[in-house]
Amino acid sequence: MSPGRLEAFSDGVIAVAITLLVLDIHVPNPGGSLAHELGQMWPNYLALVTSFVTIGIIWINHHAMIGRLRAIDHTLMILNLLLLLTIVILPFTTSLVAEYVRESSGQHLAAAVYAGSFLVMALAFSATQRHILISRPGLLRTELSEAERRRILSRALTGLVPYAVATAIASLSAYATLLICMAIAAYYASPFASSSERPDQPTG
Amino acid sequence: MSPGRLEAFSDGVIAVAITLLVLDIHVPNPGGSLAHELGQMWPNYLALVTSFVTIGIIWINHHAMIGRLRAIDHTLMILNLLLLLTIVILPFTTSLVAEYVRESSGQHLAAAVYAGSFLVMALAFSATQRHILISRPGLLRTELSEAERRRILSRALTGLVPYAVATAIASLSAYATLLICMAIAAYYASPFASSSERPDQPTG
Amino acid sequence: MSPGRLEAFSDGVIAVAITLLVLDIHVPNPGGSLAHELGQMWPNYLALVTSFVTIGIIWINHHAMIGRLRAIDHTLMILNLLLLLTIVILPFTTSLVAEYVRESSGQHLAAAVYAGSFLVMALAFSATQRHILISRPGLLRTELSEAERRRILSRALTGLVPYAVATAIASLSAYATLLICMAIAAYYASPFASSSERPDQPTG
Amino acid sequence: MSPGRLEAFSDGVIAVAITLLVLDIHVPNPGGSLAHELGQMWPNYLALVTSFVTIGIIWINHHAMIGRLRAIDHTLMILNLLLLLTIVILPFTTSLVAEYVRESSGQHLAAAVYAGSFLVMALAFSATQRHILISRPGLLRTELSEAERRRILSRALTGLVPYAVATAIASLSAYATLLICMAIAAYYASPFASSSERPDQPTG
Numbered sequence: 001m002s003p004g005r006l007e008a009f010s011d012g013v014i015a016v017a018i019t020l021l022v023l024d025i026h027v028p029n030p031g032g033s034l035a036h037e038l039g040q041m042w043p044n045y046l047a048l049v050t051s052f053v054t055i056g057i058i059w060i061n062h063h064a065m066i067g068r069l070r071a072i073d074h075t076l077m078i079l080n081l082l083l084l085l086t087i088v089i090l091p092f093t094t095s096l097v098a099e100y101v102r103e104s105s106g107q108h109l110a111a112a113v114y115a116g117s118f119l120v121m122a123l124a125f126s127a128t129q130r131h132i133l134i135s136r137p138g139l140l141r142t143e144l145s146e147a148e149r150r151r152i153l154s155r156a157l158t159g160l161v162p163y164a165v166a167t168a169i170a171s172l173s174a175y176a177t178l179l180i181c182m183a184i185a186a187y188y189a190s191p192f193a194s195s196s197e198r199p200d201q202p203t204g
Numbered sequence: 205m206s207p208g209r210l211e212a213f214s215d216g217v218i219a220v221a222i223t224l225l226v227l228d229i230h231v232p233n234p235g236g237s238l239a240h241e242l243g244q245m246w247p248n249y250l251a252l253v254t255s256f257v258t259i260g261i262i263w264i265n266h267h268a269m270i271g272r273l274r275a276i277d278h279t280l281m282i283l284n285l286l287l288l289l290t291i292v293i294l295p296f297t298t299s300l301v302a303e304y305v306r307e308s309s310g311q312h313l314a315a316a317v318y319a320g321s322f323l324v325m326a327l328a329f330s331a332t333q334r335h336i337l338i339s340r341p342g343l344l345r346t347e348l349s350e351a352e353r354r355r356i357l358s359r360a361l362t363g364l365v366p367y368a369v370a371t372a373i374a375s376l377s378a379y380a381t382l383l384i385c386m387a388i389a390a391y392y393a394s395p396f397a398s399s400s401e402r403p404d405q406p407t408g
Numbered sequence: 409m410s411p412g413r414l415e416a417f418s419d420g421v422i423a424v425a426i427t428l429l430v431l432d433i434h435v436p437n438p439g440g441s442l443a444h445e446l447g448q449m450w451p452n453y454l455a456l457v458t459s460f461v462t463i464g465i466i467w468i469n470h471h472a473m474i475g476r477l478r479a480i481d482h483t484l485m486i487l488n489l490l491l492l493l494t495i496v497i498l499p500f501t502t503s504l505v506a507e508y509v510r511e512s513s514g515q516h517l518a519a520a521v522y523a524g525s526f527l528v529m530a531l532a533f534s535a536t537q538r539h540i541l542i543s544r545p546g547l548l549r550t551e552l553s554e555a556e557r558r559r560i561l562s563r564a565l566t567g568l569v570p571y572a573v574a575t576a577i578a579s580l581s582a583y584a585t586l587l588i589c590m591a592i593a594a595y596y597a598s599p600f601a602s603s604s605e606r607p608d609q610p611t612g
Numbered sequence: 613m614s615p616g617r618l619e620a621f622s623d624g625v626i627a628v629a630i631t632l633l634v635l636d637i638h639v640p641n642p643g644g645s646l647a648h649e650l651g652q653m654w655p656n657y658l659a660l661v662t663s664f665v666t667i668g669i670i671w672i673n674h675h676a677m678i679g680r681l682r683a684i685d686h687t688l689m690i691l692n693l694l695l696l697l698t699i700v701i702l703p704f705t706t707s708l709v710a711e712y713v714r715e716s717s718g719q720h721l722a723a724a725v726y727a728g729s730f731l732v733m734a735l736a737f738s739a740t741q742r743h744i745l746i747s748r749p750g751l752l753r754t755e756l757s758e759a760e761r762r763r764i765l766s767r768a769l770t771g772l773v774p775y776a777v778a779t780a781i782a783s784l785s786a787y788a789t790l791l792i793c794m795a796i797a798a799y800y801a802s803p804f805a806s807s808s809e810r811p812d813q814p815t816g
Binding site: 007008011012014015016018019020021022023025027030031033034035038048049052053056059060063064067189191193 | 205209212213216217219220221224227278279281282285288289292293295296299300303304307309310313314317
């Protein structure tokens with residue numbers, strides 16, 4: 001299998017998952033005040049945007065990862081499959097936190113599951129990167145120095161920290177967890193993230 | 205990342221979003237008169253067709269936009285992601301207007317949200333065009349004169365006006381808003397729109 | 409826009425629509441006899457298989473149609489969009505006939521809507537073929553004689569007849585309509601259909 | 613039609629089906645203990661992961677199969693369509709077993725339907741392989757000895773056995789069936805499966 005086919009299939013799964021996020025936004029039943037009902041749904045909007053941008057960024061990073069490959073092995077296919085599994089469950093964890101963030105009972109657990117699902121996704125991504133960069137560098141298209149490979153991997157591992165913090169902090173405040181997840185998404189979408197990743201992701 | 209990959213992913217998201225529109229059309233519960241029940245669902249049919257054609261046209265325009273690129277930068281990827289977000293929410297706003305357009309309470313707001321979601325989509329499209337044509341013309345595949353670039357952008361900006369009108373008019377009549385959205389879709393689908401866009405979208 | 413991009417987007421929409429058919433098959437609520445409940449759902453199975461094969465065949469035919477093109481014009485893009493719209497509504501009409509085929513009230517109408525949605529799809533396909541073959545043969549990749557072009561179009565038009573019959577006969581018997589739709593799908597999937605289409609669809 | 617187009621469409625259908633699996637995981641209604649409710653859903657998690665990995669592996673195998681082709685015939689297109697049909701129903705059978713595995717009434721039947729749906733999928737895959745390798749070896753891109761072709765086919769047929777066992781054993785224990793399906797998925801995802809398939813699936 002060529003890296004291109006693996007990428008096309010992954011793109012398909014990610015595109016479906018990112019679009020299914022909208023199924024979490026339900027039309028309120030007529031009868032009450034629509035403005036009030038739509039206003040009540042703010043956790044759904046925040047969770048939707050946060051998850052959408054986060055999945056969009058993992059898609060960008062996935063691209064950079066696959067773009068470095070010249071070949072694929074069985075382990076990589078399975079690791080990639082597990083990574084896709086962690087992405088596919090995000091519409092569920094997004095719905096969960098949107099539904100429970102204001103509930104007195106369950107809000108901490110729901111927030112922990114939400115941030116935890118991002119943490120697991122980032123772990124699967126790091127494990128896949130590790131397999132490519134450390135265990136099987138022969139899969140890479142171009143020769144990268146070990147220093148360079150370790151630098152890329154350590155950036156992926158660094159990305160785990162904020163999600164671990166967001167997950168841990170859920171026991172204190174579900175809102176704080178949601179806020180951290182939003183901040184992470186905003187950071188990676190900002191030009192700051194862009195310039196720090198430029199060196200090994202030449203565009204064009 | 206190559207423009208081709210960005211386009212393939214965008215196509216996937218748009219294809220899923222456009223197909224999810226059908227989930228808004230529910231099978232009536234048996235018991236009553238099916239003909240009556242199906243007839244009652246006319247706002248769903250109108251909203252489905254309007255949104256379907258509108259998304260189809262944004263897809264065509266997205267193609268023309270990406271087709272001019274030879275490279276991509278981080279800002280463009282994020283702007284494109286936000287554009288996709290505005291497309292992904294359309295199945296929700298379509299359901300909303302279909303459900304509320306005949307309700308005495310909520311019809312104006314629902315219509316404003318519907319036309320407003322098209323306006324936001326057109327804004328995201330214009331912002332993406334502006335980034336390419338004005339801020340980073342180096343991303344373009346072929347040299348376009350500044351006059352030509354400004355002409356393409358101004359056409360995108362002109363497209364905002366009817367959606368702004370449709371959104372504003374919702375406070376007067378929800379039906380008028382729906383009618384304007386339908387007229388916009390019909391105009392862009394017509395041969396008139398085609399010929400006015402011919403110069404910079406050669407086919408083949 | 410190249411024919412390849414039009415085809416890729418169409419493939420995406422058709423792939424989503426054909427997969428959404430499964431959402432019509434619901435898990436019965438626990439409590440009763442599962443075997444009985446699953447047995448009761450036979451109209452859903454028949455309608456699912458019929459629609460799945462029919463969409464699969466329109467996909468094959470769509471491929472042959474796009475494969476003959478070297479260029480695309482605005483009208484073709486819009487006609488193709490309308491064709492996709494007729495495909496996207498099939499999960500709804502499939503659910504409708506599955507739900508109503510055994511109801512004393514509504515079964516005739518539901519069957520007519522089901523066969524009618526196939527008829528409309530076949531009409532949209534024929535209109536698209538007509539545009540390519542008769543109105544704009546310059547879009548074709550290879551020179552086809554007028555006789556050949558008329559032969560391809562007349563085969564598309566011939567395909568309308570059985571769906572028109574199936575729609576008309578719904579007023580007499582909903583089961584007969586379903587049976588005809590199944591027979592049409594089975595015919596096109598059989599080797600007979602294959603050999604009759606061989607001349608202008610060389611494989612490989 | 614080229615093998616590449618057949619593969620792209622199949623990838624699309626498989627990507628949608630694998631992602632729809634998440635729709636089976638519902639957010640519990642607020643009110644009770646969320647931890648308890650989420651814990652109660654363990655059959656859903658197991659069934660989701662099992663089906664996800666199984667579909668992922670059939671996707672990998674499908675790739676290897678299509679990758680050997682240089683051309684396609686009508687029968688192959690129809691067989692491939694039937695294979696996709698057996699994949700598209702998996703979100704339903706996955707929901708079914710998750711809902712019923714703990715029910716005193718219906719658990720055996722649900723488990724049989726679940727394993728049976730994998731068996732039918734494996735049968736459709738074997739039938740497609742048989743058509744290519746035995747009936748129409750001229751479709752193959754490279755010359756394979758008859759021994760080699762029979763070896764590939766017999767490996768596909770061998771894959772039927774564990775699913776047949778899992779289906780049969782459902783009459784004794786629904787849990788045993790689920791366990792066998794999980795074990796099959798784990799085996800194919802493991803490096804053991806990889807090395808046994810290496811000879812005719814060179815990567816890269």
